[in-house]
Amino acid sequence: MAEENSLGSVDVSQSPAERFEEFLQSRGKRMTQPKRQLLDQVYSRHEHFDAESLIEQLPAASEAGHIGRATVYRALKEFVEAGLLREFKLAGRSVYEHDYGYPQHDHLYCTQCRELIEFQSEALLELLNSVASEHRFRVGGHRLIISGVCEDCRRSQRRSRKPVDMV
Amino acid sequence: MAEENSLGSVDVSQSPAERFEEFLQSRGKRMTQPKRQLLDQVYSRHEHFDAESLIEQLPAASEAGHIGRATVYRALKEFVEAGLLREFKLAGRSVYEHDYGYPQHDHLYCTQCRELIEFQSEALLELLNSVASEHRFRVGGHRLIISGVCEDCRRSQRRSRKPVDMV
């Protein structure tokens, strides 16, 4: 089970759905139609998204297969707990990305086009560990976002939206 | 004008109030009693705070010198624009710290006692710049928080509050 993406391929032994099932069982939780549908949606594309954009992709309130707002939020939380998605806060709301079977990485955030660009740096991880150990701090995780302007936006001076100030 | 603090002293040529006055003038904004009072309050102690905790320190709604909620939010925004305060989001709300005359730094965040520990690393800055330049990205700033458990909490197994999961 190999995937191509911007940071290379990773082999995983279980599909996200299988892993999720396992998680649910281990917690006495249940697999349901809405969860299945959301999991599919979330894994249909490899990109960053937030609750709102996920909801927009779903059938409208009147249509069949519609899923309530609260259910979406509850499912996202479960996916994060299950290790399927990684969550971080950006400009006030939660942003999600694939975690399961995908390598750890950090982000460059273009405040002009609001694109998130992923990067990996082994040196960074080592540095963080050494900083932490100087403070006798046990690292649980980290969050790093470098904000600025991406190459495309610098060149085209394009501003699809007014830039955001704080990240 | 030198201050002692955890990251050492920094000399600045103007007081925060002077710098703020200059900022206001350059923008056609005005110095007022509430802003003056808030600036004093904010610079009376060197520590991290949020809007709510700042409001709690002010005279109550019935007392003299009371300042409305909205005014506090508006003033904090101005202080950030003026370069007096640095703002970042933590566990859902905005957290502020002194910026003016204070060295750039990043944080270790203890998810047990919720303490923010400052650290400085020149190597980190260099690393971030080199990552960015590999992507031809113009850096505006960055935000890094290493979350985990601080030395004190590890030792005492103390948990003043239930740990927060996501930062």
Added chain:
DNA sequence: ATAGTTGCAAAACATTTGCAAAGTT
């Protein structure tokens, strides 16, 4: 006088929760 500022209450956001009905095991 002119234009920015204040405080209040209401609005705006993103997310969470109570609860009765519906779905899973």
Added chain:
DNA sequence: AACTTTGCAAATGTTTTGCAACTAT
């Protein structure tokens, strides 16, 4: 049957905004 999940609406917590009265320049 026992227990979890869903969807709705209402509640939450934080921050913003409309607006009339007020204040600095």
